[in-house]
Amino acid sequence: MAVTSSVEVNSLRCPMCLESFKHPRAFPCMHTFCEDCIKSYISNQDGASEERTEIKCYVCNRATRAQTKGLDAAEWARTFPVNNLVSINQNINKNEERRCDPCWSKELHSTAKTFCKECGELLCEECKKYHKMFKAFKSHSLVEADDAMKKPEESLQYLHQQKCAQHIDVKVEYFCKNHDVLCCAKCITTNHRKCDSVMDLEQFALDIAQNGKTDELRSKLTELYANLATVIVMSERNTRAFKTRTNCIMEKTKTIKDQINTMTVQFEESITHQCQQLNTAEDTANAETRAKCESLKAAIQGSIKFLDAVLQMGNGLQASVTRQKILEQTKEYESIVSKEMLKVKEAKEVQLGIPENVEEFIRLVASKNARVQVRVGQCLEKVIRDCES
Numbered sequence: 001m002a003v004t005s006s007v008e009v010n011s012l013r014c015p016m017c018l019e020s021f022k023h024p025r026a027f028p029c030m031h032t033f034c035e036d037c038i039k040s041y042i043s044n045q046d047g048a049s050e051e052r053t054e055i056k057c058y059v060c061n062r063a064t065r066a067q068t069k070g071l072d073a074a075e076w077a078r079t080f081p082v083n084n085l086v087s088i089n090q091n092i093n094k095n096e097e098r099r100c101d102p103c104w105s106k107e108l109h110s111t112a113k114t115f116c117k118e119c120g121e122l123l124c125e126e127c128k129k130y131h132k133m134f135k136a137f138k139s140h141s142l143v144e145a146d147d148a149m150k151k152p153e154e155s156l157q158y159l160h161q162q163k164c165a166q167h168i169d170v171k172v173e174y175f176c177k178n179h180d181v182l183c184c185a186k187c188i189t190t191n192h193r194k195c196d197s198v199m200d201l202e203q204f205a206l207d208i209a210q211n212g213k214t215d216e217l218r219s220k221l222t223e224l225y226a227n228l229a230t231v232i233v234m235s236e237r238n239t240r241a242f243k244t245r246t247n248c249i250m251e252k253t254k255t256i257k258d259q260i261n262t263m264t265v266q267f268e269e270s271i272t273h274q275c276q277q278l279n280t281a282e283d284t285a286n287a288e289t290r291a292k293c294e295s296l297k298a299a300i301q302g303s304i305k306f307l308d309a310v311l312q313m314g315n316g317l318q319a320s321v322t323r324q325k326i327l328e329q330t331k332e333y334e335s336i337v338s339k340e341m342l343k344v345k346e347a348k349e350v351q352l353g354i355p356e357n358v359e360e361f362i363r364l365v366a367s368k369n370a371r372v373q374v375r376v377g378q379c380l381e382k383v384i385r386d387c388e389s
Helices: 002-010 035-043 073-079 084-091 101-105 125-133 145-150 152-158 185-190 201-211 213-313 316-345 356-367 380-388
Strands: 024-026 032-034 054-056 063-065 114-116 121-123 142-144 174-176 181-183 198-200
Touching: 024 035, 032 035, 035 073, 101 121, 101 125, 114 125, 114 145, 121 125, 125 142, 142 145, 174 185, 174 201, 198 201, 201 213, 213 316
Parallel strands: none
Antiparallel strands: 024 032, 054 063, 114 121, 114 142, 174 181, 174 198
16 A cells, blocks of 8 residues: 555656656656656757657657657647646645646646546636637536546546547547557558457457456556665665765775875885985095095195105205105005096986885876776675675
């Protein structure tokens, strides 16, 4: 019973906007939508509505051909017949203003006071007057709209007079069992001439009543409704599980970021300390080199002055001996200077040794190409367990 009640409530909602029907109109497949929703649906299709010759049902995807070419979206939407069953169900026990169906189809607004049982339409006073003028409508039963809404069982007696899906201006009169379709007299003579199981609607109704197909249909619809409810519940569960998983990824990413920040600080401190030690060692080595060179410069300068003094004041023997000794010292000076010159000419390269996988991670972060991958087919319970772990 709970399912039935839910079905009854939701059957009065448009599948497109999910709101209560506003001027419901039915496709030939009997799926019903608000007139404005149909208009928007047609407008949002690819290409101009005037150029298209058919539109597919929003629910079942069945194609419906336009009655006339060159219709704009609003005109095309108004060619679909009003779903009187939905209109009557909506208006039962409602005190809100009832709209005239013919006026509403022309985008005019007027209050309906009368209901035509045969047409299944609410009429304002003006439309009621014209309704009685035409010969085709003179025999129609007109009742007060309030009475029709209070006694829906009387107002529904003409709802079986549906229009043919192929010939919009002709009422359905027959049922073809071979093709399992309602059809009019025109259809019988054109599309069902070779069919051997064609019956009128009274026979069709009797056949339906005897074989219990209505109960079977209702059971099937109820089952489908229940299945859809299950799909909705599962979809909501999927949404929650998916969000749980993405939240886990975001939390793990934050944890990784914090860990990386901590390790980066430690890494920076370690490298800074090493660099400071290297700088100190290099400064010490270079200071020693400079001190050694300064001392050698002083020694060489002393040798030059001593050689000049001997040459100036000494004899030939003294000059020769002094020259030989200074020559031997000079060779030692050359060796030392060559070594020190080689040291300063050799540039020392300082490099930071980073493992290849770390460099790859840095490149990934720098490129902003990190992607969250979605895999289909995992059990929801496993996803949730993985997140919790």
